[in-house]
Amino acid sequence: MDKFLIEGGKPLYGTVAAESAKNSVLPLLAASVLTDAPVTIRSVPQISDVACMAQILKELGAKVTFRGGSVVIDSADAHSHSIASVLTRELRSSVFMLGSLLSRFGRAVCAYPGGCDIGLRPIDLHLNALKRLGVSIEERDGCIYCSCERLKGAEIVLDFPSVGATENILLAAVKAEGRTVIGGAAKEPEIVDLQNFLNAMGANVKGAGTDVIEIEGVKKLGGVCFTPVKDRIEAGSYLIACAICGGEIEVVGVKAEMLALLLHKLRENGCKIHTKNDKIRISSNAALKCNRRIETMPFPGFPTDLQAQITALNAGAEGGALIVENLFETRYKYVPELLKMGADIEVRGRSAFVRGVKRLHGASVVCRDLRGGAALVLAALGAEGRSEVLDLSHVDRGYAGLEEKFTKLGASIRRVRV
Numbered sequence: 001m002d003k004f005l006i007e008g009g010k011p012l013y014g015t016v017a018a019e020s021a022k023n024s025v026l027p028l029l030a031a032s033v034l035t036d037a038p039v040t041i042r043s044v045p046q047i048s049d050v051a052c053m054a055q056i057l058k059e060l061g062a063k064v065t066f067r068g069g070s071v072v073i074d075s076a077d078a079h080s081h082s083i084a085s086v087l088t089r090e091l092r093s094s095v096f097m098l099g100s101l102l103s104r105f106g107r108a109v110c111a112y113p114g115g116c117d118i119g120l121r122p123i124d125l126h127l128n129a130l131k132r133l134g135v136s137i138e139e140r141d142g143c144i145y146c147s148c149e150r151l152k153g154a155e156i157v158l159d160f161p162s163v164g165a166t167e168n169i170l171l172a173a174v175k176a177e178g179r180t181v182i183g184g185a186a187k188e189p190e191i192v193d194l195q196n197f198l199n200a201m202g203a204n205v206k207g208a209g210t211d212v213i214e215i216e217g218v219k220k221l222g223g224v225c226f227t228p229v230k231d232r233i234e235a236g237s238y239l240i241a242c243a244i245c246g247g248e249i250e251v252v253g254v255k256a257e258m259l260a261l262l263l264h265k266l267r268e269n270g271c272k273i274h275t276k277n278d279k280i281r282i283s284s285n286a287a288l289k290c291n292r293r294i295e296t297m298p299f300p301g302f303p304t305d306l307q308a309q310i311t312a313l314n315a316g317a318e319g320g321a322l323i324v325e326n327l328f329e330t331r332y333k334y335v336p337e338l339l340k341m342g343a344d345i346e347v348r349g350r351s352a353f354v355r356g357v358k359r360l361h362g363a364s365v366v367c368r369d370l371r372g373g374a375a376l377v378l379a380a381l382g383a384e385g386r387s388e389v390l391d392l393s394h395v396d397r398g399y400a401g402l403e404e405k406f407t408k409l410g411a412s413i414r415r416v417r418v
């Protein structure tokens with residue numbers, strides 16, 4: 001398991017371009033089996049979650065070819081409707097395959113999905129919605145067996161705007177008979193991207209980005225060549241890194257409105273932010289003030305995927321902050337690691353009480369999940385002295401070329417292959 005050696009305290013300067021959004025590319029890959037024509041997704045990030053999803057598609061019988069930054073999926077010969085349990089357990093996004101496989105084969109078998117261990121992460125909303133579309137579901141031996149004569153459009157209201165459930169319904173409903181309406185849908189930009197992708201394949205979907213999505217089922221979908229939206233979470237992580245380390249960087253690819261609350265919070269910290277089109281420029285003197293309170297919420301609220309990184313920032317700032325995690329139950333597993341760096345944080349249930357210590361110090365810390373791992377890297381980049389960040393497999397799931405990008409910005413970070 002690789003580790004980073006980081007010499008903290010170097011300010012960051014320069015420009016960094018965001019990759020395509022992981023949370024967009026994964027459902028798009030799942031959507032690629034909705035057609036037997038070739039599908040090209042451009043600018044795919046080199047992250048292990050994408051590799052894992054590609055492997056799942058191959059096991060279904062699809063041809064998956066990575067070429068010059070793009071991936072081409074040709075699922076004309078896809079024959080299997082069952083996803084190997086090992087792969088499914090590694091990647092939560094494999095749950096989207098249920099919608100796509102049902103749409104393509106009328107049947108799907110999937111092991112209970114994995115992903116980051118950040119809470120219970122049930123899939124009841126996905127399964128209840130699929131039932132509304134006419135799917136029979138049986139759960140036994142840790143696997144979910146789904147089948148249907150034909151998918152039938154329905155009105156579905158989600159109790160909570162789940163990103164994954166909204167996407168799964170879209171995938172199942174695009175070729176269903178008749179009309180499907182999703183009320184209480186998630187509004188994340190990645191859902192808008194999925195809508196655009198499906199419509200480019202010939203689907204009839206509207207309303208993504210609002211809480212009501214309407215899908216008029218079509219008989220057939222064709223191939224598509226598509227460039228996904230950029231990764232607002234990756235972009236936000238670099239902005240927070242610069243705030244922590246000091247310096248001035250420009251992040252390219254993500255519009256300010258995708259990160260409105262983060263930018264507001266970074267201004268509260270004392271950073272200067274300028275935005276123009278898809279460029280966000282931040283400058284920081286690294287002497288930051290704590291945010292009083294941050295609560296994670298579905299989009300356009302503060303993203304749970306940036307909660308760990310902003311907590312790391314607050315840990316090394318002046319004052320106090322209350323962080324409330326409303327989406328996932330156990331998303332503070334990085335906190336004991338931050339304590340090793342001198343942080344003063346008390347976690348009680350969903351709340352983290354941060355007493356800022358102005359500056360963290362280097363330590364040996366272990367990544368426990370993707371975003372928590374990123375937070376530890378950011379904390380180490382800003383800390384005084386040397387750090388060792390262990391078990392990069394989590395970070396590699398979602399950040400492409402992290403050390404190259406930070407090195408270019410002037411950080412001292414080295415990967416050691418263990």
Ligand code: UD1
Binds near residue numbers: 123161327
């Ligand atoms: C997606 C993102 C993830 C992000 C999360 C919230 C991808 C690949 N992953 O995850 O990075 O952190 O959105 O923005 O896009 N829930 C249920 N029942 C369900 C489904 C969800 O109770 O059937 C609950 C979850 O436990 C959680 C909340 O709903 O508390 C949000 O989950 P959801 O929006 O579904 O997140 P994911 O799609 O898993």
